[in-house]
Amino acid sequence: MDRRIHRSISRRRFLGAGAGGVASMLGAGLLGLPTQSHDSISQPHPTPTTHGEGTTAHNSMMRQMLVGAVDHMRNGFDPMKLLVDWDYGTITGQTETGQSIREYTISAGDIEIEIAPGIFFPAWTYNGRVPGPTIRCSENDHLLINFANFGSHPHTMHFHGFHRAEMDGVDGEYRGAIAPGEQFTYEFDADPFGCHLYHCHATPLKRHIHKGMYGAFIVDPLASRPPARELMMIMNAFDTNFDGGNEIYAVNTVGHEFMRRPIPLKVGELVRIYLINIVEFDLINSFHLHAHFFDYYDTGTTLQPTLRMVDTIIQAQGQRGILEFRPRYPGRYMFHAHISEFAELGWMGFFNVVAEADYAAALAEVGLDVEWDFKSMNGNTISQSGGR
Amino acid sequence: MTDQTSLTTEPKPIPGITWLLALVPLLLLGIVITYLVVTEGGLTELSGPPVEQLLIERIVLPEAGIIEVHVINDGPQEMTIAQVQVDDGYFMFEASPSTVIPRLGSATFTIYYPWVEEEAHRVVLVSSLGALFEGEIAVAVPTPQLSGSLFIQFGLVGLYVGIVPVGLGMLWYPFMRRLSKQAMNFILSLTVGLLVYLAIGTWLDANEFATTIPAFWQGVPMVLFVALISLGILLALGNLKKSTEISALGVAYRIALGIGLHNLGEGLAIGAAFASGEAALGTFLILGFTLHNITEGIGITAPIVHNRPPFTHLILLLIVAGSPAILGVWIGGFAFNAVLATIFLAIGVGAILQVVWEVGKLVAKETHKLNLPFVNWVNLSGFVAGLALMYFTAFMVKF
Numbered sequence: 001m002d003r004r005i006h007r008s009i010s011r012r013r014f015l016g017a018g019a020g021g022v023a024s025m026l027g028a029g030l031l032g033l034p035t036q037s038h039d040s041i042s043q044p045h046p047t048p049t050t051h052g053e054g055t056t057a058h059n060s061m062m063r064q065m066l067v068g069a070v071d072h073m074r075n076g077f078d079p080m081k082l083l084v085d086w087d088y089g090t091i092t093g094q095t096e097t098g099q100s101i102r103e104y105t106i107s108a109g110d111i112e113i114e115i116a117p118g119i120f121f122p123a124w125t126y127n128g129r130v131p132g133p134t135i136r137c138s139e140n141d142h143l144l145i146n147f148a149n150f151g152s153h154p155h156t157m158h159f160h161g162f163h164r165a166e167m168d169g170v171d172g173e174y175r176g177a178i179a180p181g182e183q184f185t186y187e188f189d190a191d192p193f194g195c196h197l198y199h200c201h202a203t204p205l206k207r208h209i210h211k212g213m214y215g216a217f218i219v220d221p222l223a224s225r226p227p228a229r230e231l232m233m234i235m236n237a238f239d240t241n242f243d244g245g246n247e248i249y250a251v252n253t254v255g256h257e258f259m260r261r262p263i264p265l266k267v268g269e270l271v272r273i274y275l276i277n278i279v280e281f282d283l284i285n286s287f288h289l290h291a292h293f294f295d296y297y298d299t300g301t302t303l304q305p306t307l308r309m310v311d312t313i314i315q316a317q318g319q320r321g322i323l324e325f326r327p328r329y330p331g332r333y334m335f336h337a338h339i340s341e342f343a344e345l346g347w348m349g350f351f352n353v354v355a356e357a358d359y360a361a362a363l364a365e366v367g368l369d370v371e372w373d374f375k376s377m378n379g380n381t382i383s384q385s386g387g388r
Numbered sequence: 389m390t391d392q393t394s395l396t397t398e399p400k401p402i403p404g405i406t407w408l409l410a411l412v413p414l415l416l417l418g419i420v421i422t423y424l425v426v427t428e429g430g431l432t433e434l435s436g437p438p439v440e441q442l443l444i445e446r447i448v449l450p451e452a453g454i455i456e457v458h459v460i461n462d463g464p465q466e467m468t469i470a471q472v473q474v475d476d477g478y479f480m481f482e483a484s485p486s487t488v489i490p491r492l493g494s495a496t497f498t499i500y501y502p503w504v505e506e507e508a509h510r511v512v513l514v515s516s517l518g519a520l521f522e523g524e525i526a527v528a529v530p531t532p533q534l535s536g537s538l539f540i541q542f543g544l545v546g547l548y549v550g551i552v553p554v555g556l557g558m559l560w561y562p563f564m565r566r567l568s569k570q571a572m573n574f575i576l577s578l579t580v581g582l583l584v585y586l587a588i589g590t591w592l593d594a595n596e597f598a599t600t601i602p603a604f605w606q607g608v609p610m611v612l613f614v615a616l617i618s619l620g621i622l623l624a625l626g627n628l629k630k631s632t633e634i635s636a637l638g639v640a641y642r643i644a645l646g647i648g649l650h651n652l653g654e655g656l657a658i659g660a661a662f663a664s665g666e667a668a669l670g671t672f673l674i675l676g677f678t679l680h681n682i683t684e685g686i687g688i689t690a691p692i693v694h695n696r697p698p699f700t701h702l703i704l705l706l707i708v709a710g711s712p713a714i715l716g717v718w719i720g721g722f723a724f725n726a727v728l729a730t731i732f733l734a735i736g737v738g739a740i741l742q743v744v745w746e747v748g749k750l751v752a753k754e755t756h757k758l759n760l761p762f763v764n765w766v767n768l769s770g771f772v773a774g775l776a777l778m779y780f781t782a783f784m785v786k787f
Contacts, residue, residue: 063500066471066478116478118470118487118516240518247518256478344477 064344066256068117075113077129079252080261080366083231084375086218087133089143099142099189104135108151108178108200108213115238116248116255116346123212124151124200130253131234131278132198132215138381139193139222148183155208158201159217160318163188170201177202193221195274195300195320197234210239210246210280212253218274220381221303228270228324230379231263235287235315235337235347237279245281248346249337255346258335262350264362265327273323274300277315285347287323288312288338294325312338327353440467440515442489443602444523446724447511448531455499457511457523461489462602469521473512474501492604503528532663534722542717545658549677550651550713555706557685564686564693569758572693574770576751579687580744581774583646586684587740589778590650591615593657594733601726611734618738626746637701639691639750643743644709647684649736651709653729654681655716660724662717676784683777684709691750 072078089104106126113130115121126132137143147157154177158169167188171177178184200213216232236253237246248255265271277285288311295305296313300322307313313321327333336348354362363373423429441463448456455474461467468488472481481499489495503509509525532538564575591611598607622642654677688705719725752762760766 063480064477065480067480068470116471118468119514119518120516121518238518240514241520247514247520341476345473346478 064348065259066116066346069260070114070117070254070257072254075129076111077253079250079254079257080263080368081372082129082131082134082252083233083263084372084379085134085232086136086375086379086381088136088381092144095142099140100138101144102137102141102190103144103146104133105146106133106148106157108147108149108155110151113212113253115240115250115253119240119248121212121238121240121248124153124155124208125212126157126215130212130214131236132213134216134218134232135198136216136218136220136379136381137190138220139190141190141219141381143186143188143190145186146183147178147186149178149180151180153202153208154179155200155202155213157186157198159186159188159198160196161188161217161219162191168201169198171203190219192301193219195276195297195322197276197278197318197320199278206280209278210237212236212238214278216274216276218300218379222382223303224380224382225272225303226270227377227380228272229265229376230272230274231376232274233276233287235275235277235279235285237282237342237345237347239281246279246345249279249342250346251349256348258349261366262332262352264359264366264368265351265353266359267327267330267353267355269326271323271325271327274320275313275315275323276320277317279317279342282339282342284314284316284339285342286312286314286338288336289323289325290334292325292328292333294323297322297324327351330354330358438467438517439464440517440519441603442467442469442513442515442521443600444511444513444521445494445726447523447525449503449525449528450531450533452530453500453502455501455503455509455511455525457497457499457513458494459489459497459513459521460494460602461491462604464491466490466493468516469495469497469513470516471514472497472499473514474499474503475510492602505529526664532721538721539718542659542662542721543714545662545674546655546711546714546717548674549654549658549681549717551706551710553678553681554647554651554685554688554710557682557687558689558702558706560686561689561693561702564689567693569754570766572690573751573754573758574766574773575686575690575693576747576754577767577770578683578774578777579643579690580747580751581771581776582683582687582778583643583740583744583747583774584771585775585778586647586650587737587744589782590653590733590736590740593653594730594737597726597730597733601730605727605730607730611730611737614731614734615737615741618735619741620738622739622742623745626742636691636695636750637697639743639746640688640697640705641708642739642746643691644688644705646736646739646743647688647709648712649732649739651681651684652712652716653733653736655713655718656720656724656729656732657716659717659720659722661720663721663724676781680778680781680785683774683781687747687774691747 087104089102091100092103093101095101109125109128111123111125111128112120113123113125123130135145145157149155154171156169156171156177159167166174167186168174169186175184196217196219198215198217200208202208214234214236216234218232233251235249235251237249239245240247250256251258275287279285293309293311296307296310297304298306298321300320305324306321313323315321330353333351333353334348335351336343352362352365359373363369441461443460443462444457445460446458448458450456459469466488469483470487471478473479479499479501481497484496484498486495497513499511501509503525505528507528509528511523511525513521515521564572567575594611594615595608598611601607626638626642658674658677688709689702719728751767755762755764755767
């Protein structure tokens, strides 16, 4: 008796099965089943879901997207606001050599976060959010990172930048991992300037990273960069069933968030993106911008672009850089990983480019206000009058 | 006598009290259950992380651009399906009645995805805890919709697989009537061999379905119990008639019934193969089954060679044994249900075992009349021939 009903057979095996080819046509002819259908299969509708005229119900539903919306209030953070949420710490004094002493308070903890509508993930976090706070300072500041571990596992903070071995935040070396209930202060100079990152370096490293322990570390150059609308994007992903592969990909944690809420930009303004890849398990990630070309500053450690006029860059885990471009025409422009699988699993979003006059409306449309606009335009530490 | 006196000294039972006594444990059980439900019985610390389990029962492709996934929650508690992936991408979907599925509850997910004819797809349901439940579309073709012409064509398939071979096999009846007693013993032994093959095959098929049904049905024990119960019922029915003489026609009918249930299973498999897009394999199978099943006609008529049953009985036997294949293709093609398939096949196992017993007794009686031992070379070679015929013709239908 036939045993193939519930046994899954691969396409290859199916093709290889005995008299497949001839019998296929025979069988289909006998039963009048279609062997080849030339019925047009509906294409995904390019505009957002509207039960509009001229499309069938399922046509407008056929969107490459996660269904529903994430409760950002419950999560305690909003990916849209993380784009411009710079943490300047507090200036608490000066060193003998005249450097500003900038102090930060970071605590590790366990929290369950909604990473896609309806999907909850048991995260390990810095300051209760994924990614952790965007630590921003200016070149040559003397940093004190007061780290306390309120989590259930030992954690560290490992910064990418110049520092002494004692401050490297690696499990088993010098101070090593900070046990639950303990605290430690990492102390080093902000050097070199650039777009950096920090992450937990406790063992096992893979688990500590993909559970959410990472954040951006931006050091502004003393020779300031030109004013721009600045955005911080961490490309991250989550392995929800812990099988060593990611189920949800995103920028700033929530899959397809910027599909639902396009990021508002103005025509002609300079846009600067601090882009960091922290995705675990996959060898590379990428960023592709539709209809525009950008200059790229690898690791952000130079004031001159390391790549000019490109529309796609790739980053391995831990790689990062700065993108600069000027939106040329109004309209919605997609940005996503040019690894289609990642895009379809959540790492895909829109910029909404509008004229100056329409900007307030574009902000309101996605639940933002002038404060967000101000933060995005005034990120640079150098232009700040000290800390806040 | 002392026993009797002690019995009479027992307290005189009051009917009301007896029933009340029977109720006491039940009342106490009710109290214990209430206590556990209300207070968790001090076991709060023991409650582990949630366990999610979901069975994808059926994936249907009703039209271009739509995938329907039918699921049942056979896990220990309620669960929620938050998102749906097709081929490693998230797609819009609707859930009916809800994305929240209670224990033993079922739901249908309608996914808007432009699936590609004749290619393979993979559907993954993602739970609120991030667990994945995966279903495969091996070959995407529109799922057959119940229509007049397809109904007739599926019926035809059943005819080729069931009625035609069984009928052809039964046409050996006049030939068998002219055989010697010794040769007839060979044929009866051959019938036993063929029935043993069918019993084992049906048993394996029943178990295969049993592993695909929701866990709470306890598929494998269920197959065993249903088979034993149907065997018991058929044996008990056979013993109803006080006559020691076995009715040859009765045996023939019971063989036909067992074979009919077996053919129902074959029909289900073929129908399901067409429904899941394996039409090519289905057609190839039809040829194989026609050949494979021709021996069944011999088995049905072997016990009645010495009777002269009216022609209508022969037709009826053919219908009992052959037509379930037609029914099977219809059910398998249009409304496949693994639970019912498992039960029918398990009944088939019981029915076939019962006729193995009866035909075996018949062989024993006939052999005894010839003053030969039950296991002799003729009987043994008949039995082996029966097994071998089924085994080798099955090469056409097994891959």
